[in-house]
Amino acid sequence: MSDIDDTEMRDDEAVEEEHKMYGQDAMTEQELGEKYPNRPRNHSKTLPFHDLFLTLFNPLSENRKKPLGPAIARRKLGPHGQIQNPNDVRRSLIERFIARWRKEVGNDIYPAFRLIVPEKDRDRAMYGLKEVTLGKLLIRIMKIDKNSEDGYNLMHWKLPAVKAAMAGDFAGRCFEAISKRPMRVTPGNMTIAEVNELLDKLSVAQKEENQRPIIEEFYNRMNAEELKWLIRMILRQMKVGATEKTFFEVWHPDAENLFNISSNLRRVCWELYDPKVRLEGEDAGINLMQCFQPQLAAFQMRTMEQMVARMKPTEEDPAFWIEEKLDGERMQLHMMEDESVPGGKRFGFWSRKAKDYTYLYGNGFQDEKAALTRHIKTAFNSGVRNIILDGEMITWDPKVDALVPFGTLKTAALSQQANPFSDGNRPLFRVFDCLYLNDVNLTRYTLRKRREALNASITSIHRRLEIHDYQEAHKASEIEPLLRQVVAESSEGLVLKNPRSEYRLNDRNDDWMKVKPEYMSEFGEALDCVVIGGYYGSGKRGGGISSFLCGLRVDQPDIDQGADPMKCHSFFKVGGGFAAADYAEIRHRLEGKWIEYDPKKPPIDFIELAGGDRQYEKPDVWIKPSDSVVLSVKAASVTPTNQFRPGYTLRFPRFRKLRTDKDWTQALSIQEFKNLKACAEEEKNEKQFKVEDARRKKQIVKRKRETVIQGHESEIKTPYAGPTTKVFEGHNFLIMTESLKPNKKSKAELEQLVKANGGNVVASEKDPKTILIADRNLVKVASMQKKDQRNIIRPSWLLDCVKQGEIDVGRPSLLLPFEPQHFFYATSAEAGHYDHNIDEYGDSYTRDVTAEQLLDLFSKMPTHFDHGERSRKRYNGNNVLNRLIEEDPGLDAIPGRIFHGLSIYCKDVSPETARLIPFAGGHVVDKIEDDQVTQVVICKNSVALKEIRKAVAARARPPRIVTEDWVADSWRERTLLDEERYMPL
Template sequence: MPVKPTATTAEAEDEEERQYVVGGQTLQELDEKYPNRPKNHSKTLLFSELYLNLFNPLNENKKQPSGPPRSKVGPHGPSKHSPQEQRRAIIERFISRWRKEVGNDFYPALRLILPASDRDRGNYGLKESNIGKLLVKLMKIDKNSEDGYNILHWKLPGQSAASRMAGDFAGRCFEVLSKRPMRIDPGDMTIADVNELLDKLAVALGEAEQLPIFETFYQRMNPEELMWLVRIILKQMKVGATERTFLDLWHPEGETLFSVSSSLRRVCWELHDPAFSLNKESQDVTIMQCFQPQLAQFQVSTSFQKMVERLNRSSPVEDDTEFWIEEKLDGERMQLHMIEDDSIRGGKRFCFWSRKAKDYTYLYGEGLYDENCALTRHLKSAFADGVRNIILDGEMITWDPTMDKIMPFGTLKTAALAEGRNPDAEGPRPVFRVFDILYLNDRPLARYTLRDRHNALEQAVPGAHRRLEVHPYTKATSADEIEPLLRRVVADSSEGLVLKNPRSMYRLNSRNDDWVKVKPEYMDEFGESVDVVVIGGFYGSGHRGGNLSSFLCGLRATENDIEAGANPEKHYSFCKVGGGFRAEDYAALRHETDGKWQKWDSKKPPTEYIELGGQAQGQQCEKPDMWIRPSQSVVISVKAASAGYSDQFAKQITLRFPRFRSLKLDKSWDAALNWQEFLDLKKGAEEQLKEAAMTIEKKRRAVKRVKKDVAIAGQDDVPPEFKGLATKIFAGLEMCILTEGVGPVKKTKTQLETLVKTNGGKVSQRANADNGQILIADKKVVKVASLIKAGEVDIIRPKWILDCLAQSDTDFLLPYEPSHLFHATDGVKAMAEDNIDEFGDSYARELDMEELKTLLKDMPKKEIANSQHAFDKELFLRQLSEHGHDSGATKGQIFRGLNVYLEEEHGFPEIASLRLRNWITFGGGHLVADINDETITQVVILAQDEVEEARLATSARSTISTRSPLPRVVTKQWVEDCWKNVTRVDEERYAPL
């Protein structure tokens, strides 16, 4: 393993300055914006350490089958860890080493580990083809040579070893670079060096500026380092660990902060101390700060009824089964932020960010009077009077006013640029369709229900017609209402629908059952299938690299075409199919067509057999990598949603959302559909659609009448005490209700789930206590017994839920008591015992009359005064503190519960040291004699000048760097200010430099 070079403090600071100034801000600007940002005490690790100790181990780990460890725990601990545990251990080791050898600023490394999440560096503007050309020039190889061809045609199978890397561009680069490396051993570039050059690459213009940067990398890195560098530039890491895993292991609230800020820099700098916790405000969406939006869950069932059941189960309210249906727009997810700003003309400042946090303000406009902007100049009346600031979530789409329809997503940027140049033109223009609101007049709204948020949206945004509009939705209560709308949007060439739960809160950076997207790919428009002939193939990438992974399919020429002189074997390109194939389907197709494929030559296209489109062999049509004569090919069955217009195929009509169903080996090529037969099939399907729509509408009306009768009959199952409850007491908690509640009041499982959801909590149907989930049960059913047998687990009685809601202060979440525990570990049992007195009376909640009678009845009949137990002052004060009843702001309580170690300079004045020690002990703190004591919560530096203070702090941090939680290191001023202000002040501002 390469030895990391050491550095003096001055050298480390020079490196840090170089590292960040290139990113666009000076060191002074960063210090002003982040006064408490961590500063590394040493140089960053070598770049090679990233791939040797993080990327490569994670890559090896992901090859293992997932799941729990197969071996049991023995007397010396587990004999084998699961791949998930190993993955976390790899990352934790690297982070721990960084803290120890470099410091607490992890940002330089994290932006290379998660390049796709790094919003501070601009796009490189480089794709595989650009990088391939640069590397061919650097290595001075002929582009037509075997290696040159392999790197420029990386999707195609190569020769010898390179063929194994087909479809993996970085892997293909490694194979070619390995033959002509500038160095064999890992290079001397540090992570800071790489960041510096990547900052330059992000602003480099054209090949002339990019080539010298790549040359530096080529000279100072070995082939494996260069392979990982290419993956970083392409933002295609795929190391087997998610963004969430890295952020959570850096800090428990790392993912939370990233969700509201989209900033790795903030996550690293504000959460450098694992013991630090975000306040409530830091966890909310903030104006002019890009957040990670909520996403729609993928369609998990072909049954609309099951989808609706999942939707209602995610937030159940017995008497409210309404859900909303929205059209899924073919645009770009966008968030709009607006704030009042007198420094800008018009008094309103705007910002636009995409789902990937790309800033589009330059395109859509910063102010109401921006010239050459595509949108904001048209929003002068879009907001209601009194709206000072707002955050809107929606979709930026392209609208064509002449055709009065939404255009495909690919036209958006072109339309925006054209609108900026000529705002009065009648051509396609960007329109912002808003479907949610997250912030209004200084108030975050994410914790409100979608129904409440939409009410606020409708009042705050009257809109600007065909510029900014509130996206419409349809209210529904039955699954039968989905299909007619889905068919209608498909007919309008839309992407599909999104089903939403109006009772749900907005959950940042999450895909869940509150929003479910429904795509039409499972609808049968043409009977069972459409039989087409495979006429072309396209090479895939990734795990499909080196093989044909999607196929161009065609329809035979008609009898009229043949009579007019067309070859009977001629086929018109019709659709491209890449979904629905299993491994065995690919194998069978390869077997049937082996040796029959030919390379597509654009200069000599096989027009006798295949017609690609009206633009002949132009760039706009679907042009395959390989082709096959129809008579030598196979017929496949394809399932589709509908047929629609497309200029990428021969007859300007194609199947929308086609999926492979089966290989039709019993059919010859001339038994598949011809063009005229398809047109007849399409016409028949459209007639069937009309009949189906009428039948569904009749059924829907009948269902509505039945449901109304049921409601009148009074069969509402919701108990009266459930109605009207709507608090946020369980916000942030996830519970799994395993059984009904049997006492003291009987409640069904559904009723308990309703209570949790209507009071802010989340309900899961799968038990998983490892992620903080609370398990609820009152019976030892098979599932509960299995959980108890599996290991240490805490199972809480439903009584705890009812007791929490029964309190007069419904914002107060009760601590557990013995009566709340169905099954618990020793630690939870002990904690629960501490929450009641010796007679069973709760310190935290009000007892009802029946409980009070029972308690008094069971109380011993002796006088308390005769008790042999002496009054324990410390126990009494601790119990008061633990239950939120501190004895006021007194100096005797300032440092209670803290274990403090004093790191004292030799020669520090004895009288000053004695004074600080007395203050700490009088304030309830405990002085620890050894810095190696694991219970230390604070390390106080006692020094007479800043130089000695910094030296002692560095030494102390090095000693405690591997602990979790990490003790705070503060100056003596912290103790003095706590004593002076009669309160414990925030430690962060007292960190030694």
């Protein structure tokens, strides 16, 4: 149904619902009408709230759980019987919901989108509710004891619990507690509009006593599943299996672009309700006083040489820029002429998340509450009528003329509002880009041109508003000295920028790349600290302690003066670098020794935290130092902080190993740390360090092999059975039929194939471990299918196993995992269990494909197309993966990223190891002389060890030499393990 302007043609209930829903809005109905004169109007009431999860959230979540390569039997079929992959299913679900909304409700989908992507709704204020507060409210509403099983589980949602949802899933815990005592069993009758109306009230209530009646009304009118999704909306942690990008693409081809330039969900819904009407001209670009989604720096994924090469330098222009990465809050400044504002200029400030900070930094030169604008009257050169600047807001301490660590910015700004000319901490805006000048959008200009516009428009105001410096470089070798400098100064890192690049909204690409000094080779590798606390994980790491609080031991002289000999000071938290075996070993050694941390009765005789009564970084559980273990960690550097007791902490700490040879009395003490820090500062200019990649991208490199035939035809008395391997050793096979097309083989030939490759051929299926092989539905085969007790495998699997094992001649080999195509029949109990062994197009993760098979796979892949001729974006796998990792950091541990960024030379290693490295994202180097080599992998007791050490000894940064167990163990543990554990003897 088309948009209807005549109110009389709309349902009275729809008009009343709209009035209630938007009556809570900060803008009046008149203001909304003036700002959005062509806004759509719904002709009917909004859908029931429960339709959101019944027809959208739950199906999307189920689709998300499916592996990328589902078996044909489990794939959904389209209207014409075609197979749909999960991506198609996801899009189809969203399309159906939007089509239903247009038909049954109207063209104003804003009420639904506010609940579907609540984290993108900037019109509704934050609720001020976190898990703990929500848990307390629900306990009171349900009238249960906080010490009861459900009460305890709600208040300790990160802790593992018997018969409770997975630790770390707060909404799941709420669902279980509410399900036992629901006010409703069936879904309630609340509409989407009614939920929005109550959520608006909740956002302005703020105080707990005002919020409780609203939560209680939800509790009375919703069932447990509705409340579970409502809680996720309040926490803005939906994760339904589709991002806002997908919803935007389905809603309108220009929706994502409009959101990028405006950060306004309402505008996306109200201006782009007709897919046939496209954005044009100024509407498609950034505008004054309209918050946009800024360009972001890509994660470091390559060596420095490769990163520079990705910026595509030319002979005429080989330059790239190096900037210091600032430790503050990304901020955009808008300024325009406005005679209604004292001083004639109006300002606007927005963060990367589109939060409006104008109230803090000022709306004009004469704003008496401004923490910044009243100090920068002379910053803008004459002739600047309007401008948009991109930069970083940081905290500066004028007393020591130094940057203050992140986390103090708002406090400093509020202090400047109250005392504008004090010498206390103040906000400092560092500008690195100019995107709009005197009515001209500069995003299509190169960075070099935009910098020229910035320099011509802005004059730096010392320690208030400054143009951020950069250094022009031409070689990758120029990066390292600057990186060493930022490590010494405890800075955030570097950003490499391509001066030939345009500004791309809401995008991470190779034009801007972060270079972080993740870990150094010397400093921090000898830091052995005692564990004094633990933190339970959430999500995938829920159910156990996932990170540890480590401390510095109080020194003996202090003990003699009356201090407790068992006391430690909190120093840092570490949660990276642990393998499953490491967690298991620590858990075994500390079992029964953990004590729940009670903030009301802190263990001050054993542990001293920072912050006094505030107890900064308090753990979930603590342990007496004398009962604990010592961890060896490495780190990038030491940085000042008020969050840990010594006033310092480690940047990017990472677990190396468990020091079973040390007890807590031999761990690092406070004075020993001070001495170590002093020595490190003295030698900082001589330090050599290496950058270890913290993010590894999935990059599967497939290698084609030539067929190797063992033996000579004259030596084979039976028909050729393939290469002689041991791939089937220890396994029994019942061959029931011949093999059909395309690899025709008789039953006798298949039996010979099995025997030639180490297997046994049997005549009975009685042994349940016997593998059944068939390619035709004979009587015996049909009889076994009817019993539904045994899988029947196609002969093609035998051939695939032999092909894959031919490079491992003479070595025991593992059988190839089954793939959906290998099954002639799968029992109902095991149907779909092997879908994860292929990708969404049927490509195997463990088996090489032929050229013909590869062409067949390509034919199944959808072609990429742009939405509209004006679209300038192209699909970029790196950008998609980076965006996913930003939204869900847990994805950083996917197997295909383990060795990403590493260049590895292999010597005398097994074929399995050689295949695994590129499969896990690493690059195998052919020659050890290659300067890019980061690790050398050899087999144990290799005779070439001495020769290899000699070959790499003279290098400035010699590669680590490790045994091949390092590769296998890192793959098994799904994390890059420390190389020192695997150094050859």
